[in-house]
Structures are given as C-alpha cells and as structure tokens.
Amino acid sequence: MNTAALRAHLVGAGLAGVVATTRESSLRSYRLFAARDPRTLIGIDPELAWGQRDLIELMARRCGVSADPRHTVGRDVIDPELTLAALGAFADRLRAVARRGACVLLGTGHPHRLIGFYAALADALSAAGCTVLTPAQGRCVDITTRFGLRTFRLAYVRGVGLVRPAGSERPGCETGAHSHSPLPVRLALEAAADAGGPLPELVIGDHGWVCGAGQLGFEAMGLADTDDPALFVGQAEGRVSVVVPLDDAVRAAYYRPVTRYVLDRACLSQ
Template sequence: MTFPPLSPVLSPDDLVRHLDHHRITGAVATPREANLRNIQGFLDGDQHQHMGVVRTRDWTFDDVLALMQERVGISADPEHREGQDTISAALALAALERYARVFGEVVAAGGRILFATGHPAGLFPVYARLARVARRAGAHVVRVPDGFPFEDGDVRQIEDVVMVEQYGGLRHTHFPGPMTLSLERLRRDGQNPPDLVVADHGLAGAAGSRGLRTLAIADCNDPGVFVAEAQGQVEVAVPLDDNLPPRVYEPVTAYVLHHAGLDEHV
C-alpha cells in the first residue's frame, strides 16, 4: 500500500516563500549580536561554541564573518553590530538540494546512517522522519547501545535519534560529547562506524572531525559548523533557524526526501 506524503512537496519558489514566511530564513529571530559573539566564542574555544570542530588552519574573526556571509547570508557590514540579522533562503535551498543528494546516495547504497540532535524541540521530528523513510528504503539506521551517562544526564536514542536526557526531559546541547561517546560505544559493541551522520551542533562537528561523512543543519549563530564545512569535515551545512516548532519544518523534510529520490511509506 502506498501512503501519501505527510506534507506536500513544494516547488523551489514556494519553499523559499515558506522559509521566509516562517522566519526559518530571512529575518530570523537570532540577533546580530549573538552571531558576532558566537564567532568570537568559537575562535576562543568556548565550550558551547567550538562544537567539536578541529581547526585545520588559522581563522581570524574577519575570516569567519566573511564565511558566514558567504554560506549563510548574514549581513556583510562589519559596522552592523546589533539588531536584526538574516539567513539567505537561496543559500538554504541550494544546501538542502546538496543535502538531499548525499542522503539519497547513502540510502540507495544501503548505508549505515546515524541520526543525532542537540535541538530536540525543533529538529528531532525532522530526523525521526528521515530515519523512518531511510529504513523503509533499505538503509541501515544505526542503533546506539542503551542509554549511558553524559554529565548529569544520559545519552538516549528515541525514534532512532540520539539525544541527551537530563532530569526527565530532553536537553538542548552544543556539546560534542554525546556523539563522541556514541561512536565509542558503537566501536566497543563491535559495530562499524556509520557511513553517514545526520546531525547538528557539536554532534555534527564531532562526527565530521572524526572523518565521518556528515550532513548538518546549523543556525546563523553556529559558526563552528560552517567552518567544519569549509574545512571539508562536514559535507553539507544547511543554514536554517534550527529551533522553531517542528511543524514548520515539514515542507523542508518533504523537499529533502523528494530530491533524495525517496517516497514516503510511513
């Protein structure tokens, strides 16, 4: 039996309008001062901003600012220090199409895919949906051994997505530790490394820095992920506001699946 998709596949122009209308791109909620502060935090090795990224060259503040303008579409004006900043819908759309091509290739090859998020309130349903479709299409969705401690919580895999639990709730995190621990657990369990990691924040940065093929979604205040992409550690980093209500991402997920050549039978 064939089931209809959970949401319609929009044309590129309609998806751009959707992205800007819901402020997934365009005039996003993340302020300029946060973007600039996080660039400096990344360069300083701040524990929340380095995101597990191993730098392979020297980066200056101006280098990273220019990179974020080129790959994300934030303002290029160095005198713009506070107020509204932006994400380019055109850059997001182009990155989504690259993301879809890689995802589709790995699924078609029956590859091993590990899903993980530091944004459980926004991106968890996106990855869970990708995982369901990937499994139906013949990919191997990697299962991490049961929950293990991380700081004052633990790492859990729910609906095939690795996340961090703390005090009975799911936690937003930038830290690379949950990915590092998950990959180590897989190794100790005798499992091969994933052929592809689909993640964000430090979970993507840690995977890419370990040489794993990695797809990421990143906000305009996540410069480390885009540096990792520029260094060839993350294959695709899609610039999107990464913490909106999950329903607004449904057309984004449908677009990725369609361009990956995958039908939804979920």
C-alpha cells in the first residue's frame, strides 16, 4: 500500500482525521495529567510542569487536535500527515532493530483491537532473527481499576504481552483485558533482569507498556490516541522514541493496512 492509499484508509476508517475519541475525553485526560493523576500518567514521571494549556499545545503539534482551549465539545481530530510521518519513523526503527537481530518486547493494553498489529510485528521480527522476549509469563500483578484492586495474570499471545483476570475463564476474556497500567511491563522487565537477561533493546506497544518501559530507560515506541497525553509527554521529554497518533479503538480489521504499510517500509514483509 502506498502512502496516498494509506492516508485515504486512515481517514476513511476513522484512524485519523475526525476520530471517535471525544474532545471532552481528551480534555479530561489533560486535566488529570496536569494534576499528576496516576490514571493518566501511566508510568511517566514528568520532569516538567505540564499544565492543561501546555498539554493542549503539545497535542496540537503532535496529533493535530484543536489548539483552542475554548473548543470543549465534539469529536477530536488527528492530522493524518502526522500519523503517516510517525508511521515512517516507527518503521525505520523496526528496520534498524531487525538488521541487528536485537531483543524486543511487545505488549498491549488494547488486546481486543491491536493484538493482530503487534503479533504481526512480533512474527516479522522473529523471522528476521530478533528474539521476542516473553518474561514473567503467568505471573500475577495487582492493578487498580475503576472497580478497585484486581489481580491479573501476565500472558503472551503470539509474542505480545497482555493481562487477563486471574482465575477467570469468562467468555470474552480469552484475548485479554483493557489496561493502561505500567505494572505489567515493570513486572516483565524485572523478571528478565532477575533471570540475568537478555533485556529488550526496544519495547513496542501502547499505554503503560510504552510509558513504563521508557521511564525505566528502555527505548520504547508505540501508538496513542488523543486522550493518551502521557506517551507524547514522554516523547517530548526524551523517554519515548516514537509515538504514532491514531485512534486506538476502531475495529481490529482496520489496522491491517497499517500493519502492511509498516512491514513493507521496514522491509519485513514475508
């Protein structure tokens, strides 16, 4: 898929352009981040004082959302040109890591939507000679949710880390649970270090997987929606290498052209 075709797909599928994420949701996230609420920091400990207006300006530059703080309702907007540029940088990092046959760690807090995207990357990197790490598989981690403290189990599906409710076999939980927490990646990295390595040269994912790894000094990159300011702050402060702005909750099938584009550009198509 060429760049023009991908741009049309991004806008048509709601991955960029006018997206489903609301301005109200994004502004709420910016307010909570400015107040240093852990629910929106998701593993990043900002060095600078980020007020809500600072975050709006940052997200306008990096995502394309409205820079007008008086714009408070409606659906948010992602500039597809910013998405395309970030996908190019994302693919370039994949290609460089693949050429070295480096160790990588992948994880997602959006398994129902994005497991196919990350699994395809894991398969391609493994075929190129990279070691796809799966540390702490089966280990439990307690995560605070809107329902209180819950115990989850770290699992890997096709090389991609995710969490599942511990002891739960309920239908719909097979793929994994939605999570913003940095605790799973911290658990994985700690287990890898305790075992004497190897450690990942690159962590790929979203939410807490990126922020938690970046805060610990690992190179990390991934995808983020307009209401995920932590990844963009991490990038602005030098702890996240690449952030791709796009809606992270559309139908899983809509990410397949993005996957093909990234793998083609990274010279990892099989």
